[in-house]
Amino acid sequence: MNKYFINIDGVETPIEADFGGNEILFKDLGRDEFVYKFITDDLLLLRVDHKNYLVKAENVHDSDMKNTEFLLEHDSKSYKVVCKNELEVLTEKFAASRGTTKIKNELISPMPGAIVKINVKEGDEVKKGDVLIVLEAMKMENELKAAANCKVQKVLVEEKTPVDKNQVLIKFEV
């Protein structure tokens, strides 16, 4: 049996569970039996106490996916499920005690497309919500906006050029 700590949609108290075989023991919630089948890599048919759940994982193939966060869809609703084993919880506590912090300092292309327009240049101060770049994809123009007030360090693309998904378009000063 392996111990897991699970947190669904940011609820305060995580669920603890001992997991093994086709049984699971939830701390405070009791024991359950289940059967399941992976219909595809991302689609799971799960039957708990005879009830069917068709659960789709929406982020399994994201390249930056960590194996502790799952965006799961069931009955057309999405839930963020954070699921850690004992080792991961320990590692995290250790990292937190050393005070690691990360800030997003890049504008990333959310999808493949072509740059129609760039509204900023190196050194510009931008405000949250400003349109930085207009990206055309699937016959629609999509505006990419600043997520926070910041300063442009470098623009890495040019107008009328194609870009890939997740390509870094602009770097900001932190």
Next chain:
Amino acid sequence: MNKYFINIDGVETPIEADFGGNEILFKDLGRDEFVYKFITDDLLLLRVDHKNYLVKAENVHDSDMKNTEFLLEHDSKSYKVVCKNELEVLTEKFAASRGTTKIKNELISPMPGAIVKINVKEGDEVKKGDVLIVLEAMKMENELKAAANCKVQKVLVEEKTPVDKNQVLIKFEV
């Protein structure tokens, strides 16, 4: 370019073709271009001179399949396509000159099922069309009949037992 000899549905004169890349040169029939995609192992989308052909191979997974005989289905009609390369034609001519002959001397189960009834025993003389065995499969009783007049050498199964596809049920004397 590789040379092939093709015979469709037992037509007397085989077609000769030189094949390579996305081109084919038919002897007496001219040169054609084509593109194709295997949709599955057994399903081929073929486009010859811009015309679409969805061709299904019906016997690719038969365990006794030779790689010279293809049962192909197109537009809901089936065709037997015999397709040999130069080496195979030569080998065959050699075998024929040595006079090899084969006669089916076994009754084989055409599908998985259960033996309901056996009508013959060792030593019985049977006539073409006689019901030898009644096989139950998919809730239907299927009669397995003798393909020719012959004598039963050995019955290899018993009533009320399950059998697999292609399992030998009865051996005949030749």
Next chain:
Amino acid sequence: MFKKILIANRGEIAVRIINTAREMGIKTVAVYSDFDRYSMYAKLADEAYHIGESPAAKSYLLADKIIEVAKKSGAEAIHPGYGFLSERAFFAKMCEDNGIKFIGPHHTAIEDLGSKTKAKQLAVKNKVPVVAGTEHAIKDAEEAKTVARKIGFPIMIKASAGGGGKGMRVVRSEEELESALRMAQNEARASFGDDSVFIEKYVDSPRHIEFQILVDEHGNAVHLGERECSMQRRHQKIIEETPSSIMDPDLRHRMGECAKTIALAAGYYNAGTVEFMVDKDKNFYFLEVNTRLQVEHPITEMRTGLDLVKEQLKIASGEKLSLKQEDVKFTGAAIECRICAEDPDSNFMPSTGKLSYIGRNLGNGMREDTGIEQGNEISIYYDSMIAKLIAYAPDRKLAIEKMARALNNYTVVGVKTNISFLMKLLECPEYIEGDYNTQFVERVFLPRLEETKAVISPELQKALSIAGILFKSRNEKSFNGRTEKKKSKRGGWLSRKELHN
């Protein structure tokens, strides 16, 4: 209305029932055998319970087990679908005894109508025309001989509890009688757990026409018109359609009234089907009542706009019929084809295997009822139906055109199917004219098929040649143990370069 029902069935009819239940806000409980653990219907239901091994006798026929699941899951009613326990009076009674509503008739009505002999007696009493023959189960071969001599050969042996052509044998002479009787009894026992059979005069080349009825618990009945089911092979329906080409309003009215009469006389309620034979002179004879939903019910739904499962649920929950006979409107023409895993070139031998590919193109005017998905398996345990295709159009000609188009675009890889056979049937002049009877397929169509030889155009000759070479090359690569085979298995592209390198 019920809040939760159990479906004591599998496959397409379980999916069909789940769909209507969900549209009505009713929760569904599926039961499954080992084989069906992750089948489409078991996936779609709100809940699913394992009830046993793959053979039906060890799962779907286990009445005790199913009642137990119904109680455990809190299902208020059980829908039996067709086949399995759907026409077993004892099961209806078990439901009643356990306080669970059986979505079907009262068990006494199943007994009276489900037995062909009793049903026939009832018909005679109510002046519904029947064919000459016994009105009770045959005891032994001696009695069979006596009866046969009296009414004269050819005769028909039929299972009392029967349906779907099982336990039926035509006998044309006295020599054949004894063995035919035994086989019919064997099949009847295996299929229905009841080996009683009866005998009647065999009407040559009749049409098989059935009437859909709805009867509520308050004695109200309507008929929803006919279904023409004469396109049969070995008593297995192949194509069904409504309206029938021989029907006229007067005949429809008379047959429909007979259908209602017999149901009401038996104290029947539920949806139900009354089967008739119709001879060349449009005389009709009562055959039997199917006290459950039929496989071919969708064509009636298309032509009347009604949902028959919904009507069943409403009747079972004690509601009165919401429509009277004059409210039933017939619009357009509907045809159903049963796509089965069988090999028409080998005497329609059932074909088993994994369906590695199913390609569909339905679109405008086509409905598909299925319980099968790509990747599923057709097993030896259950029937060989892959899907029912239903075409609906303003008139019969348009419906045939739609069906032909959809069949032509329905591609199944992994088992042999009857699709090409169905297409040839749809194209034959007798079908197009609506001029066929129950003997047509076996006496006229199949012999003709054997004579027909496909003509191959030079273009097709070239295409087949190339196809042969491509399959051959691909196999040679895979025989050599290379990786190309695996790639193509996932349905991905196999470029020319990959193949010929």
Next chain:
Amino acid sequence: MFKKILIANRGEIAVRIINTAREMGIKTVAVYSDFDRYSMYAKLADEAYHIGESPAAKSYLLADKIIEVAKKSGAEAIHPGYGFLSERAFFAKMCEDNGIKFIGPHHTAIEDLGSKTKAKQLAVKNKVPVVAGTEHAIKDAEEAKTVARKIGFPIMIKASAGGGGKGMRVVRSEEELESALRMAQNEARASFGDDSVFIEKYVDSPRHIEFQILVDEHGNAVHLGERECSMQRRHQKIIEETPSSIMDPDLRHRMGECAKTIALAAGYYNAGTVEFMVDKDKNFYFLEVNTRLQVEHPITEMRTGLDLVKEQLKIASGEKLSLKQEDVKFTGAAIECRICAEDPDSNFMPSTGKLSYIGRNLGNGMREDTGIEQGNEISIYYDSMIAKLIAYAPDRKLAIEKMARALNNYTVVGVKTNISFLMKLLECPEYIEGDYNTQFVERVFLPRLEETKAVISPELQKALSIAGILFKSRNEKSFNGRTEKKKSKRGGWLSRKELHN
């Protein structure tokens, strides 16, 4: 009737046209870009020709190339579908000049009606009500300002050649005007190759209601009733239905007559759609004519029993309409939902990728029009529509129940979709009451969605926990470079034993 036609389009509409052509015995020629070489429609057509690279500008918009293929293949007529070249007068004229029948109106009618400014002039002349604004293309920002001041803000900038919400901008103040004008012109140029735009008074919260018409070359016209298309987001239709909840027979008659009047005044023939805005007091204003088949045409087909592509083909081949206005019968209610590859949680950003799984369960009363199969890819080159689901039932309530059930059973893996968004829309009280307008989604529904938080039952909490652990375990195995991942990719079973060993 034509013997062979070319379809100058791709995807679901190409499949839709192929189906009707096949039912009528007409051969079809498809054209394809690099991306579409083996797409469903290119597979289903009798013939298929490569015409260029994946971007539409290098394939589906190459009029010359398409005409060349039509001549080479012997196609007598070209069906343009919707989008691409379907509303380009020059293309219709090129067809005519090359002796090929354009399945659509005469090119002069496309010019007159396709241009919103000219169409508006025509409407005014024929006493069809219109909204105040310019009746000609705006020259520059100065003229825009003058006009805007005259009719007063808010105003609407619209592309003359437009459709589908492209090249449209609402402007509420003078500061926004110049940049909005530029963006509208840019989009118009990119989408239609024509940057002329015009201005009109912005009617707040109108309904968008359109009328389907059929007009033959002999001056006969009928309307086939309305389609309610007010469920929009950024002028993109999301759900369409017929009938509209605000329609009454008198209003339908008056709007239908206006629709026919304007088409006949322009010398129009073909199927076509006349769009109107309807305000709170049921005043209606002519908007524009779409001189082609609409994406949402199936709901009209369901409610009238007609095949609109067949009607187009008959009109193009010179036949007279086979029905008069009084022959058009409306039955039942139909709803269409567009299932798109987009992410409602990220501002409906289009989502690309390979569709590794599509699970459907349509059944009774559902129609699906699609050009996509499992294993296909949604690319950046074309629109993001995966399928259109159409529900048809005797009344609106039943149609909504069917649609909700079918959407709930439609599973797509590989891209994000708007399915859950559609389901929430169907369930909201305003939709159920039919009480919504073109502003509803953006002003009421989306803000409300953001506030709503899913409530998680203890049962669901358990199930999601187990699901999380199972995905985690599976991934850990695959990170370790074992073979399990590959196995499950083929959609096979992954037994507990395999997973936990």
